[in-house]
Amino acid sequence: MKPILTRRQIDTIYAGMFCVVGLLVVLQLWLLTATMNAFMGGDDSVVWPAAAASFGCLVVNLWMLRRLVYLQRAED
């Protein structure tokens, strides 16, 4: 049987998720600006690796969102 988490514990989990998701979003923002700069400068070599990295960040974030929704349902 899964242990029931207290409100305070869930709050801490949300804070942790917020940190990870926030960090990944900032990374994606940096990737986007750097890639745009390279693309505008005629350098296409970084475009696809950057797109793959950004997509990877999105996948992790969606996984986090799934866990968040799961926690939210458990709260309700």
Add this chain to the structure above:
Amino acid sequence: MTPAKDDEARTYPDGRLLSHQPLWQRDFPTDVPEDDHVARREFVKFLVLTSGAFAVGQCWIAAASALREKGPLPRTRIATVAELEVRRVVEFRYPDEHEPCLALCLGPGRYVAYGQKCTHLACAVVPHLDRGELHCPCHNGYFEVNDGRPVAGPPRRPLPLVRLEIEGGAVFATGVELRTV
């Protein structure tokens, strides 16, 4: 307003119960931890949405990169050598009508050409050969006239370099080199 029974259980920033809170706080009874809890959760959801928008942006760049024409550009006559020597600055459009460019004579036999759109926000740059610079009047960007690299202001990338060829007393544009540094 009479507080409901549950209101007494709520917590406030100063740790006191609702009955000990100032009147305005009783009128707007906010449970701070509960508010933080929901705000954090909703903000994480919003961040994931932002993450999706960034990923879509990356895909857009990748698609634009795949569709960008990479073939050789046409060889276009832009001026005669004599004309460039006399006027020192010749405006032309290359490789199409939407790309204004400048051909500059920096001295006898020294010719360079750059795209005229500033690499910051695409305003037209103005040559000042006496000061050795190209100036963007929109946000005071400056480019070095010898190589088109940014020296001051918001632009971070050099101006596109137009490759020139001299043949039979005429100056031809043969290609454009986009640069990041």
